[in-house]
């Protein structure tokens with residue numbers, strides 16, 4: 001291995017190193033799976049300039065130096081499925097299946113407003129940062145009339161916390177009056193949704209390389225959305241070159257709904273509407289046939305695997321190893337906090353591995369995930385789902401400086417020799433540093449961009465207000 005192969009900007013190149021991270025183990029998650037027992041990372045202007053083994057080469061005076069002794073550097077984690085507003089609706093419907101849980105929670109969710117969503121999004125994003133996440137999506141599909149600009153407040157929350165953010169303009173148009181599951185007061189009509197979707201793209205979508213905000217379109221699920229909205233959203237997204245997201249094949253109940261309503265499985269239904277393709281990523285995909293797994297691989301359709309949420313709702317074990325073996329893209333998501341109260345993305349690495357081995361009945365790498373595959377899913381796999389694999393998801397020169405530096409020298413991890421095993425199999429590790437585009441978001445285990453205690457107080461007040469509103 002040539003230790004200098006990753007130094008395109010050697011002295012004389014004119015690019016000034018502004019940050020040096022050194023003395024840490026490094027898992028680059030590049031295509032070769034390159035790892036260094038002890039190495040360094042050089043940053044310049046929000047991008048990675050070099051990654052290599054051993055001590056950092058001399059750099060100009062004035063560069064910030066981070067001593068990573070006892071730490072592991074990985075790409076920042078990428079969260080590919082979430083509903084940030086749910087942060088203030090945790091601990092409810094604890095023993096319900098997906099449909100029962102939704103029916104219990106829809107009336108509470110119908111009360112949301114800008115203040116409640118802002119409080120939930122700031123808390124949820126702050127918590128994601130503290131669990132190593134540098135890029136997140138958000139699937140917001142609830143827009144009660146008169147509730148304000150709810151998409152805008154989630155984008156403002158991401159800018160406050162400092163995460164890279166690819167939110168979706170979600171939607172529901174199939175209420176109970178039309179055979180859907182949601183109450184009619186929380187759905188919108190088709191024209192309003194399409195106009196709001198175009199507006200969201202026009203106002204917020206930034207396609208430039210390394211951008212901090214990109215929009216996708218995301219009708220909610222087969223049982224809350226009309227076929228027309230699915231097809232029209234796909235057409236609108238493709239006309240604007242933005243991505244598509246929805247829930248699919250999450251539960252047996254959903255499959256039965258599709259068979260009864262559309263006379264086909266959820267995956268067949270999605271394909272009939274133009275919803276399989278390299279610009280589509282789908283949450284859950286627990287119940288897929290062999291034929292569906294092949295179609296996902298052939299079309300490049302992504303799966304956002306949310307193992308803890310699937311466990312909380314008893315949805316089943318997703319066929320992640322089968323999807324990966326077939327060549328289909330897969331990333332990880334925490335899902336909304338109302339069905340996954342933890343909200344810690346780093347924990348999903350371990351959950352994905354465990355669920356895979358429980359499904360296989362075996363820990364053998366030929367049959368189930370291992371620690372490095374789990375780390376891949378949480379980083380580069382997720383980056384591909386968001387169409388950002390050239391920008392984030394691995395530590396390589398030219399990519400964005402989105403880096404998690406995990407402390408592995410404390411009581412919870414210090415005796416585990418393999419740092420990747422310590423991160424994935426051990427308890428959730430604290431962060432020495434988290435950078436997004438080179439900017440510090442977390443340092444020494446604390447959020448630096450916002451006051452975590454204030455976020456907690458605000459979320460608690462919003463949660464109580466929503467609960468009181470329901471009771472009044």
Ligand SMILES: [Zn+2]
Nearest residue numbers: 247283335336
């Ligand atoms: Zn979800």
